Amino acid sequence: DAKTTQPTSMDCAEGRAANLPCNHSTISGNEYVYWYRQIHSQGPQYIIHGLKNNETNEMASLIITEDRKSSTLILPHATLRDTAVYYCIDPSNYTGANSKLTFGKGITLSVRP
Amino acid sequence: NAGVTQTPKFRVLKTGQSMTLLCAQDMNHEYMYWYRQDPGMGLRLIHYSVGEGTTAKGEVPDGYNVSRLKKQNFLLGLESAAPSQTSVYFCASSYRADSPLHFGNGTRLTVT
Numbered sequence: 001d002a003k004t005t006q007p008t009s010m011d012c013a014e015g016r017a018a019n020l021p022c023n024h025s026t027i028s029g030n031e032y033v034y035w036y037r038q039i040h041s042q043g044p045q046y047i048i049h050g051l052k053n054n055e056t057n058e059m060a061s062l063i064i065t066e067d068r069k070s071s072t073l074i075l076p077h078a079t080l081r082d083t084a085v086y087y088c089i090d091p092s093n094y095t096g097a098n099s100k101l102t103f104g105k106g107i108t109l110s111v112r113p
Numbered sequence: 114n115a116g117v118t119q120t121p122k123f124r125v126l127k128t129g130q131s132m133t134l135l136c137a138q139d140m141n142h143e144y145m146y147w148y149r150q151d152p153g154m155g156l157r158l159i160h161y162s163v164g165e166g167t168t169a170k171g172e173v174p175d176g177y178n179v180s181r182l183k184k185q186n187f188l189l190g191l192e193s194a195a196p197s198q199t200s201v202y203f204c205a206s207s208y209r210a211d212s213p214l215h216f217g218n219g220t221r222l223t224v225t
Contacts, residue, residue: 036214043117043203043216044156097210098144099171103156 004090004104011110018075020107022088025069033064033071034089036103037082044087044103047073078111085109115139119204119217126194126224134189134220136204144207145187146171146214147179149200156203162187163210194224 005023012018024033034049048055048062050071055062061074075082087106117138126132136145146161148171158171162181176198178190187206191198201221205214 034213041219043205043218044214045216046213049213098146098205098207098212098214099158099161099169099210101158101214105153105155 004088006086006088006104006107008105009108009110011112012078014080014111014113015077018078018082018109018111020073020075020086020088020109021070022073022107023070024088024090027068033062033068034101035060035062035073036087036089037084038087038106039081039084047086075109078109080111080113083109083111117204117206117215117217119202119220121220122218123221124223126191126222128195128224130194131190131192132194132222133191134202134204134222136187136189136206136217137185138187138204138206138215139185140206140208140215141184142206142208142212142215143184144210144212145181146205146207147177147187147189148203148205149173149198150203150219151200159189159202194222196224198222199224 032049035047036044038044050062064071085106087103120135143164147159148156150156157173160179162168165184168179180188201219203219205216207214
């Protein structure tokens with residue numbers, strides 16, 4: 001089975017951009033890339049998703065490489081409240097039905113003052 | 114608009130006791146899900162529902178039952194609690210099968 005790979009952890013300074021990478025080297029077809037995050041003691045929160053083009057919303061930007069084998073989630077001005085575990089969803093397991101979605105271990109982002 | 118609400122927030126049970134966790138959503142979503150989260154294991158799907166009156170098994174259904182008598186509510190039952198069911202339980206809902214999930218803030222259950 002294909003796997004999504006992310007670093008275990010990373011940190012950034014408050015106010016700076018946080019760039020969170022994800023490799024999904026076996027992505028194919030019409031598989032979307034989804035990102036969620038989980039702040040401590042809260043439920044996961046949807047952030048953004050994309051197929052081919054770069055996407056931006058009020059929370060973040062998603063940059064997907066042309067070959068679609070990797071993506072980067074960008075938090076343009078990280079705050080202390082952005083400290084969380086960020087999940088890049090394995091698109092090969094996600095067949096378009098949330099019942100097949102797997103979260104994995106994610107990347108822990110620590111925003112320092 | 115409260116989103117997804119879970120009750121209770123915390124519960125301690127003795128082995129063999131039973132309880133029901135309630136999930137309520139006010140977004141008129143068709144799909145609802147129950148997950149458990151354990152350290153180092155990530156989120157695992159227990160059961161889900163694709164509409165009122167329907168339920169289906171997820172990855173780890175054993176020891177749990179669910180009911181979806183009303184569209185807005187999804188109940189998770191433990192008939193005879195075991196220490197292995199100590200976990201944090203999250204409920205989620207979505208408008209369609211592939212729409213973004215909306216999660217509640219969890220129920221922390223300890224079984225002694």
